[in-house]
Amino acid sequence: xxxxxxxxxxxxxxxxxxxxxxxxxxxxxxxxxxxxxxxxxxxxxxxxxxxxxxxxxxxxxxxxxxxxxxxxxxxxxxxxxxxxxxxxxxxxxxxxxxxxxxxxxxxxxxxxxxxxxxxxxxxxxxxxxxxxxxxxxxxxxxxxxxxxxxxxxxxxxxxxxxxxxxxxxxxxxxxxxxxxxxxxxxxxxxxxxxxxxxxxxxxxxxxxxxxxxxxxxxxxxxxxxxxxxxxxxxxxxxxxxxxxxxx
Amino acid sequence: xxxxxxxxxxxxxxxxxxxxxxxxxxxxxxxxxxxxxxxxxxxxxxxxxxxxxxxxxxxxxxxxxxxxxxxxxxxxxxxxxxxxxxxxxxxxxxxxxxxxxxxxxxxxxxxxxxxxx
Amino acid sequence: xxxxxxxxxxxxxxxxxxxxxxxxxxxxxxxxxxxxxxxxxxxxxxxxxxxxxxxxxxxxxxxxxxxxxxxxxxxxxxxxxxxxxxxxxxxxxxxxxxxxxxxxxxxxxxxxxxxxxxxxxxxxxxxxxxxxxxx
Numbered sequence: 001x002x003x004x005x006x007x008x009x010x011x012x013x014x015x016x017x018x019x020x021x022x023x024x025x026x027x028x029x030x031x032x033x034x035x036x037x038x039x040x041x042x043x044x045x046x047x048x049x050x051x052x053x054x055x056x057x058x059x060x061x062x063x064x065x066x067x068x069x070x071x072x073x074x075x076x077x078x079x080x081x082x083x084x085x086x087x088x089x090x091x092x093x094x095x096x097x098x099x100x101x102x103x104x105x106x107x108x109x110x111x112x113x114x115x116x117x118x119x120x121x122x123x124x125x126x127x128x129x130x131x132x133x134x135x136x137x138x139x140x141x142x143x144x145x146x147x148x149x150x151x152x153x154x155x156x157x158x159x160x161x162x163x164x165x166x167x168x169x170x171x172x173x174x175x176x177x178x179x180x181x182x183x184x185x186x187x188x189x190x191x192x193x194x195x196x197x198x199x200x201x202x203x204x205x206x207x208x209x210x211x212x213x214x215x216x217x218x219x220x221x222x223x224x225x226x227x228x229x230x231x232x233x234x235x236x237x238x239x240x241x242x243x244x245x246x247x
Numbered sequence: 248x249x250x251x252x253x254x255x256x257x258x259x260x261x262x263x264x265x266x267x268x269x270x271x272x273x274x275x276x277x278x279x280x281x282x283x284x285x286x287x288x289x290x291x292x293x294x295x296x297x298x299x300x301x302x303x304x305x306x307x308x309x310x311x312x313x314x315x316x317x318x319x320x321x322x323x324x325x326x327x328x329x330x331x332x333x334x335x336x337x338x339x340x341x342x343x344x345x346x347x348x349x350x351x352x353x354x355x356x357x358x359x360x361x362x363x364x
Numbered sequence: 365x366x367x368x369x370x371x372x373x374x375x376x377x378x379x380x381x382x383x384x385x386x387x388x389x390x391x392x393x394x395x396x397x398x399x400x401x402x403x404x405x406x407x408x409x410x411x412x413x414x415x416x417x418x419x420x421x422x423x424x425x426x427x428x429x430x431x432x433x434x435x436x437x438x439x440x441x442x443x444x445x446x447x448x449x450x451x452x453x454x455x456x457x458x459x460x461x462x463x464x465x466x467x468x469x470x471x472x473x474x475x476x477x478x479x480x481x482x483x484x485x486x487x488x489x490x491x492x493x494x495x496x497x498x499x
Contacts, residue, residue: 070387097375141471160384160385203252206327208390213390226461226462227461227463230462237255266455268448268452269456270452271492272452273448274492274493275411279411280432283429284432285433291497293425297418300419309411309415312411313412316404327395331385348405356412359415363419
């Protein structure tokens, strides 16, 4: 495949620009090239000042998420040829503050992820002499899908509620909380309930469902959130029926 | 729990209301609001309808049919106003309008069905 | 500051447009789904008015039926019927999300959770119609 394709890329320099603007670049249209290849071509050969995040270039590190023609995509998995004849608009992920060019500020997500306590919480530690935890394939199956999350944040870019409500925890954080709640080795569900059942933690979710549509790892965060809502509701009902039993 | 949210309760109302609305409203709407008035189907006579209405089970059924879907609307419309019009800062007004409206409708339904002769 | 950690004041925050829901078809479809609840509420209003008319005697009831026959009402109520069916379909299709069923250690495909909802819907509708049309 020969020829060229035009990229329209967001440029924003915090010290110089009042607001972001688009800059056009022409890149070779190679059939095996992805958008990330095109961006690296620009940086190497055309404009070294272009800034963007990337790492593994094979869809596992979660660094290269951007908006491609308005859709959240991993740029290492998005082929130029699929957008021919172009132009292709490459913008930073939506719903995050823009630091520079295609790089966004993600600390809000990291704070919310921390609140979901994405690690195994034990009430009583097992002594080493008791050996390792055993888990059946069925037990693994209840949470395995949610453990595939690579924290790429495409779901946050797709979620309109996250863009509108600063208190919303967001799809990945809730999916990861559900991943640990569903894990048979975990005993910390009540600790996560405190944070996530707070009014805007999960209840702002209105099941738009776009998070699941854009997820490159088939995590299905929308499903995780619905399961979590059901769990939180059951806990709420139980707390009324057995008020003295609450931990 | 430092601050127990009451959202789960409202979500339960929304969910049950959604199921009632999905299962029952289409057939009721089609029959009583379109087919019978427009003569597409022969509905029951006035007397027939009145005796149907008087049955205690029918009253309970209609109460559920009129009340729960209103709570479904209340919850859903509240969030549509928050997100669609970005007026979440008016949440007290919105909540009063939505849930208050649902409560009002429920009270009206109860009154109408209770006082059927 | 609610929500986010400290950020450099020089980051650029794009304002979310009031018409964000027009930007992509999935967002518009979502808003239409949510607005179906308005039509659900409208049905309840009509139902309550109809019960009230029924209680007030055959003359008042016939007037009410006349009102339902007026063109504006017919158009409005056909639209209502479409939205109410849209609500039912989108509702049933989303039920598997909240309840991943497992039988014999394997995930039950969504179809087996969605299909029964439609069957129950059909059964209930037929039952209601039969009760009403018979007597």
